[in-house]
Each structure stands twice: as structure tokens, then as C-alpha cells.
Amino acid sequence: MTRSAPPTARGRLIRSPRGLFSLVVLALLLSAALISLVWLPDDPNFSSAYRAWLPPSPEHWLGTDGSGRDLASRLIAGSRVTVLVVLGAAVVSGAIGLVLAVLAGLGPRWVREPLVILIDVLIAFPTLLLAIMLAAAYGSGIPVVVAAVGIGFGVAIGRVVRAELRQLAREDYVLAARAAGLSRWAVLRTHLLPGVAPVFTVQLSLSMGLAILAEAGLSYLGFGAPPSVPSWGRMLAETQAFISVHPAVVLWPGLAITLTVLAFTLLGDALREALDPRLGGERSAAGADAGSGATLGTATGLIAGLPGAPPDGPGVDR
């Protein structure tokens, strides 16, 4: 590292290949969703038996499905649901996570201890089951997906950020600030929240990726977007019956989901490195494997972010 000035976090993010890749993919996703509001190659819901299973052509870029709907249009329109779910999940889980972390980490004892137990129980409550529960009670739909994902990942974020907050609160400079007479709120605002911001951002990015997987699974099960709204998860479900005859059709929504989730995962990794000044540039080689704990969301069961025990010395100082 012989650069004249230390690069900023943003500079480091853009300079890392993973950061650049994820930012490009996410920019594409966002622009697809925005463009789809004003223009689409075709009506994504227009079906006609005369044009079922058309191969890709200049008219239908990716061909059509069994009902004759234009696949490219459905794919582009489907990005809206993805963006909606991602943003919704980010807002809900971020808010829940932050509030839980502050209350369970720094609140008075009678608030803290019950909350810690609640977090421990909720963390064992898989997001998918949470969503099924909400869908059973209130019916299916995107709000249910956002609520389930938001609560599920919010708890996970809360747990990780709480641990970080507790650790920071014991640091000498924070104690010094308290001793100097700063109020609790002032300490929180000036020292603690900026201190946990990197962890929080990374967790948020990871849970946004997992939210997409959750949406796909839930839409597939029929608990997500209604049939009239094109979504990637639903496209997977719709093509299932025909995969032995038209396997290519299943490719596109799956690719779209994988690419987007990958972008969020890599963004999380790149953010961790860019935001953590301690890492500097030296970790770039180890990048893909950096810090297991925070990256560990589980994609299949969608039990959100695992506690992140350090590799050696598991749970010793939990």
C-alpha cells in the first residue's frame, strides 16, 4: 500500500472487482424495474394460445411460455417485485434490527434480559415458517413476504449488532466519553451508532440477498405475489410442469435470481472490507472466505444470519 492518500470506503468499494460487479448488477436491476414502469417489450400478462412456447426471436427475446406470455417482459416486470421486496425487507429488518439491538444491548436490565430471550427464540423461528404462519392468518401477498422477511432478518441483524454494540460500549474511548459527561443518547449518536454502522450495513446487504431467495421460495409455494403480478419466484412455479419439454424456460428467472442474490452477497463482502479500516487492502486475496460468521445466512431454510461464532473458540464469550 504505497498510495499517497488512504482510499475512502467508497473508493475501496468501487476498486474491488466484487464491489464493482455487485454495484453494476444492482444498478441494472434497479433500472430494469424503473424502465418497466413506463416501457416493456410486450404486455407481461397478455396470453394467447396461438403463440405458446415460441422460441426466442427479435419479437420475443426469450420466447414465450405455455400461455403465450412474453418471457422477457415477464422477467423485466418481475424485477419490480424483487426491488419492492428487497427495499421493504431492508427498511423493516433494518428498523427492527437497530431498535432491538439498542434496547437489548444498552437498555435497562428489565428490558434487556427478556429481549435477549425473545431474540433467541425468534432466531430459531425460520423465516419461511414465519411467512407461512402469516400467510395462514392473513392471506398471501407481498406484504406478508416483506413482513416475514423483515422480522426474521431484523432479529438476526439485531442479534449481531447487539453483540457489536455491547463490545463497543466497553471500549475505553466510549467509557471516556461517558466519564466526560456525555449523555447516554449523545454517546450512542456520536460513538456507538457510527461504530456499528459497518456491521449493520454488511448485515443489511446480506439479508437483502436472502430476502430475494425467500421471495422466490414463498412465491413458488403460492404465498407470495398474486398470479396477476409477474415475479421471478412465480415464474419458476409456472414453468415447473413443463420443464421436461421446455427446460430452457426455467433458466431465465433462476439466473436472474441467482445473479441478484450473488450481487448482494458480494456487495456484503466488499462492504465489509471497504468499511473496515483495520482490514486495509491486505485481505483482498482471502476475500471470498473472509469472516464466515456474518456471511452465513442459510439459503435453504432461510434461518436468517447465524450468530457468527468466531472460528476458534466457539461461543466462549457469548
Next chain:
Amino acid sequence: MTAPALTVSGLTVAIGGTTLLHDLSFALAPGERLGFIGGSGSGKTLTALAISGLLPEGAEVHGSIRLGDRELVGLGERELSRVRGDVIGMVFQEPKSALNPLRRLGRQMTESLALHYTLSRAQRREAALRLAAQVGLGDPERIVRAYPHEVSGGQRQRAAIAAAISASPGLLLADEPTTALDVTVQRGVLRLLRELTEGDECSLVFITHDLAVLAEIAERVLVFDRGRIVEQGPTMRIVRAPEHAVTRALIAAAAGPAVPGARPRSTVEDGARGSDAEVRDDCNA
């Protein structure tokens, strides 16, 4: 094993394209106690690692390290592993992390012995008790059955020393073995190391940034700075009449800032300060 003489000549080590040790040459007589001193990053630890063949992967080593009549540079990992533990014993700075947290101390203390010689279970147990007594661990019966976290910092370091000397090596490399210890415990560990290396059986390389500690144990001193040996000589001469500016700075650091006429250069001061930061209290001791 018998006591070998160590002869290092033209030792150059580069890691990742950066040369970290420049053309080092020195010798160590059988039974001699040699001190390495320097700030952090001066290359003293790296030299010890080079001698024991524990340099990180991808390190390029040139020159010669002769232990007795055996050349160590260029040996494969398997051959080096036969030398380590048997002919060369090592003690590290932080006994808490240098010992395996999941193994009982008795087993760890006799690890080298069991690796290099064939021992029965009973012999190994007996050796553990003997070693524990030898390094001054009271209540050996309890200690050999304890896990590292169950004993004090000083006891841990004594156990680590026992582990290093279990196969009676001819050369003991001790890398800041007292730095992580409580001041009151430091002295005992120093005395133990001096006793163990009494006579011609075992030579000692003692690495530290603290000249005051070195004065107590080393007969001769090599002063390291930025990968080079800048001064060497008998300890008393170095302490009383340092020739190099780096040495003077180290003496000033050891004596505190009140010593007149010994203004440390900024680089050395940084180094010394960095090392100070590594000193940790160990309240367990």
C-alpha cells in the same frame, strides 16, 4: 541430543518480494546464551523462525544455517520437522495462545518427546511429572491433568517451557517469553531459563525488546534494526558502551526518558513504543 553449535552465514529472507533479513551472519557456541534485541519489525523474531524453519509459506531463504554439522536451509518440511522439537525447542511470547486449549498440559508438555521417541503411556506420564517438577510447577499431579485455561499465566509459560525442553534440545529459541507475564512472574521464568541452559548441554537464543531483561540472561547480544545486525558484543559491553545509535535508543527506552544525551531516533522510538503496546498484564499470575 547433544549440544550443537549454530552457525548462520549470509542469511537473507524475502517474503512477498520484500527482503526482510539482509545477509545476517553470526555464530552460537555450545551452551552459550545469546540475546536478540531490537524494536518490532527489526527481524529478530523472523531470524528465529528461519532457524526453526517456521517461516510463512512462500518465504525465500538464501544463505546458510548450520546446526552442528547439518545444513538446515533447503531441507524439506519432513526433515525439518525431525529437527524441530528434538534438536531445537521453542518458547513463544503468549503461552495462552501458544498452548492448545483443548489438550491437557501433561500431554502437551511431552508432545515433542512422544513425537521423536517411542514412549509407553506410563513413560510419558512419568516424563510429564518429571518435566513439571523440573520447570518448577508445584503440584505436578494436578498440573499435568489441567487444561491451559485452568492454570495461571506464569504456570502456562512454565508448561510451555517444559514442552520446549522435553526432548532435551541442544538449542532453545525463546521469543519474548517474559513479555506477556506479570513483572513478579517474569523473574522466575528468567531464572528457570538460565538454569535450564546452564552448562554446555543447551544453548539459548533469547529474543526481547527489553535490554534490562536481556542483561539478566544473555552473555552476548545481537542488536537488530530493519533486518540487519547493527551491533554485537558481550552484554556488559553493549550496555555500558553502546556504539550504534539504535542500541543507545534501546538503552534509553529501557532506562526511561530521563537519561540525558540519549535521544532516540524517531524510527526506533516507534519500534520501541510498538513493542511496549504488546506488553499485556496477566492478572491470573
Next chain:
Amino acid sequence: MSRFLLVRALTLALGLVVASAIIFAALRLLPGDVAQIIGGTQASPQQIEALRQQLGLDRPLLAQYLDWLFGAATGRLGDSVVTGTPIATEIAQKAQVTVPLTVYSLVIALLVAVPLGVLGAYRRHAPTSRLMSVLGVVAAAVPVVWAGLIGIVVFSTWLGWLPAQGFPRSGWESPLSAIRSLTLPALTIGLIEGAILFRFVKSATLGALGAEHLRTAMAQGRTRLQALIGHGLPGVGLSIVSMLGLQAAALLVGAVVVEQLFALPGLGRMLVSDVGNRDLIKVQSTLFVLTGVILILGALVDVLHRLMDPRLRVEEDQE
């Protein structure tokens, strides 16, 4: 240890109560009439009233909750409104598919993740190891449904090795065909979960390789590989054990999607169709059983971890 067991058992019990309360509240404190929701819009007022009586919905909520909780504790969960069979019997029957599926996929995940993770860390600079890492990250981003669909296309449509869907009607009486039908589903979730576990194992092993006591082991006369096997891997194993509860839980829930995809008569598929049938009481019990199993697994793993890690055996009074 006994004190730890007692505390852990108490927190487990507390967890079960909290979980049951959350499930009960979510499914019963609805903005409408529960009997009406279960009965559907076609049901006549008389039928709704009968349903209300039958399910005890006219009693105070707290009494209903306590009845259900104690029933669950003793294995009596009532009858399904839709099929009329005892819910506990149905759950036990469906578990015969879901539990083997979960175990099967856990085995696959471990078989993939542990050797590759350790090797990937030991030879971290090798090109194959880097490739594995990239594949691991990509595999973890793949939606389960898609992976399953691709698996069906490749292994049953093209290669014809495995059945695309279904489970033998005779169940485990024909074990070979039962295992065959579970193989593709188990591979689907096992490989994806394995990719996630791989990253964990790799970074745990990297941590172990960097540990100072490994250097001590080498200084005592071991090669790097011997030191890793003798002194590093036990610690890595402990970390993996501490993760097993969550892993198993993830796979158990992953089964919900996969059972749907492969038309397997398991708990997940039952749950999804019960939601469709508005069999709320059964959904409530199934959800509780699943979360209960996850909480119990977590507690068991904690105890196991405690037994295996000497550092934890004595430290009775940590936070």
C-alpha cells in the same frame, strides 16, 4: 455441568412457551372470526356455530391456549377439521419422510463441506481452492427451487437416473426406492446448504491454521499437515458441532420447499396444503412441532458442545 443442564432446560422450556404463544397469537388473534375463516364463506351459520363448539373457540382465549399447550406437551393435538384424523398421527406419519430427508441432506452437506473446506484452507493458494470458493459463493446464491428443477431436468429427464417426483406408496417398506426418491431432493438442499457450510468450514480451518498453538505443534516436530490434523481439526470440529443445530434446522425448513417441488408426502407439503385448506388448528400445531424440534435441537447441540469443549466445562458462571 448439572447447573448448566438445568439452566439450559429452563431456557428451552421458556423458549417453547414463547414460541407457542407467538404462534397461537398469530393464528388466533385474527381480525375476524376464526371459525368463519376455517369454515370458509360457503359454510352456513349453523355449521360455523358447530365448528365453534367443536373446536372450543367459544371459550376464553387463555383457556384455549393452555388447553392446546398442555395437549401438545402430552402429545394430544386434537383432530384435523378437514380430514378428521388425529393431528399427532398425521404429523408422525409425515415426519417419516421429512426427518429422513433432513438427515440425508445433512449428511450430504457435511460430506461436501468438511473435506473441501479443510482442503480449501490448507491449500488456500491453489487455483482449485480458489475455484471452489467461487463455486461455493455462487451455489449459496441459487434458489432451492431452481436447483431442484435443474436437477430434475438433468438427472431424471436427460439421464433417467432418478425419479423426478413422488415417493413410493408403500413408503419405507421398499427402502431402496424410498431412498431413490429422496436422493434428488436431498442433493438439492444438501448441496446448497453444503456450499454455505463450506465457507464456514474453510474459514474455521483458516483460523485454526493461523492459531499460535499450531505453530507450537510445528515447533515440537510436526509438519504443517500433521499439526493441522492433530491440533487444528479438533477445534474446527467443535465449531462445526456448534453449528449443527442451525444447519439441521435450515435443512428441515428447506424441506418445506423441496417437498413441494418433488411431491413428497412430508410435513412441509402437508403444512402448505393445510394453509390452503385453512386448517388453522393443524397449521398451528405443525408450526409448533417444527419450531419445537428446532429449539430442542439447538439445546441438544449446546449440551453436546459443552461436553466436548474442556474450556466450557468449568466456566460455570459466565454471562
